[in-house]
Amino acid sequence: MDETPGLRERKKAATRLALHEAALRLAIDQGVDGVTVEAIADAANVSRRTFSNYFSGKEEAIFHGDTMRLRRMLELIREQPTDEQPWTVLTRAALRLTEETDLGNVEWLIRRRQLRGHPSLASHQVAAYAVVERELAAELAGRLRGDDVGLRARVLAAVFLTTMRVAVQDSTEHPDRPLLDVVSAALAAAAPA
Amino acid sequence: MDETPGLRERKKAATRLALHEAALRLAIDQGVDGVTVEAIADAANVSRRTFSNYFSGKEEAIFHGDTMRLRRMLELIREQPTDEQPWTVLTRAALRLTEETDLGNVEWLIRRRQLRGHPSLASHQVAAYAVVERELAAELAGRLRGDDVGLRARVLAAVFLTTMRVAVQDSTEHPDRPLLDVVSAALAAAAPA
DNA sequence: GGCAAACTTGCCTGCTGGGCAAGTTTTGTA
DNA sequence: TACAAAACTTGCCCAGCAGGCAAGTTTGCC
Secondary structure (H helix, E strand, C coil), X not given: CCCCCCHHHXXXXXXXXXXXXXXXXXXXXXXCCCCCHHHHHHHCCCCHHHHHHHCCCHHHHHCHHHHHHHHHHHHHHHCCCCCCCHHHHXXXXXXXXXXXXXXXXXXXXXHHHHHCCCHHHHHHHHHHHHHHHHHHHHHHHCCCCCCCXXXXXXXXHHHHHHHHHHHHHHHHHCCCCCHHHHHHHHHHHHCEC | CXXXXXXXXXXXXXXXXXXXXXXXXXXXXXXCCCCCHHHHHHHCCCCHHHHHXXXXXXXXXXXXHHHHXXXXXXXXXXXXXXXXXXXXXXXXXXXXXHHHHHHHCHHHHHHHHHHCCCHHHHXXXXXXXXXXXXXXHHHHHCXXXXXXXXXXXXXXXXXXXXXXXXXXXXXXXXXXXXXXXXXXXXXXXHCEC
């Protein structure tokens, strides 16, 4: 394994992370609309133009955390046996991811909660989830048998991701209930016949 | 019933429709990025500023058709008996809507197909579907019994809408297969246990 | 007819994405 | 170690865009 993927790559990752965190922090305490791309770039000690090299807009920067989490979930799914029921595989990956997140980073949920209510963000979150949908569908297609594999894989991927999204959204509105609880209840409600 | 909701309202509806159709037409033959809001407004004989009074962006104008279809589906759902299985109700409404659409307006699918491939549109389509999600969840909540009604209603609404979206998207990529077929296969694949 | 509310329009401002080219840093190779 | 190529950053630039405001116009209602 390449422990260090080269200086260049490490710097890029650091810049991306700095921009993401600056975006999140500024959005939280100035409101999503109150913050400009320029302010985010400044806070990350980078030019406005460089921001554009990393993200196509402030919302994408804000949701970069979600994107990373979803990619991690894809990994968790891929490394599971291919001879199991797809929904079982998905559920297990989701719960495992939730545990990982919950333990190391309670801050994540807190930040989320401070952003809730900004309605324009909701649609960008939906879009963020949609990005991995194709990739997940491709993975699932290899695990299905029978007719309509393509369509069924896409449906399964979409249903799963949208359920995760709803669970996270619902959880931000009920801070008292453990996230793991909400996720498993949501997945149970969506489980296909 | 108010047959004519007043001249003012009729004019507004006409303007909105004109803008929508102009947006769709121009987007189809100049590409989504190649068309400006100004061009759309011109084509609808209205000022650029007025466009902004109706839609918040060209994508919203393009997807106004979807929005209307989804609102129609909400109607179809609401007018069904409340003592039936929710998924049965949803499925029936979806199929009924598909029949309505398919018969009267084959043009709709044709236009869609000409827009496919523009990736930026996909996320806006997702967002368009998300708009009615809350409303549908509220309707479904009244039809559920047991624990976690709120969460389960949101999950059900999200799963159903995302399934419809996937069916439509998939259908644009397989023009040979009847839409009704795709929709019912997709709904069958997503049916909760 | 005539008034009030709603709608349209033009004007304006600050923000945005992204093309381009010059300057800087990292990488690979010799 | 030297140096050329590739990758990245930055400033400059431009056209497009959302939306506030105020003046003008149309519609609804008495």
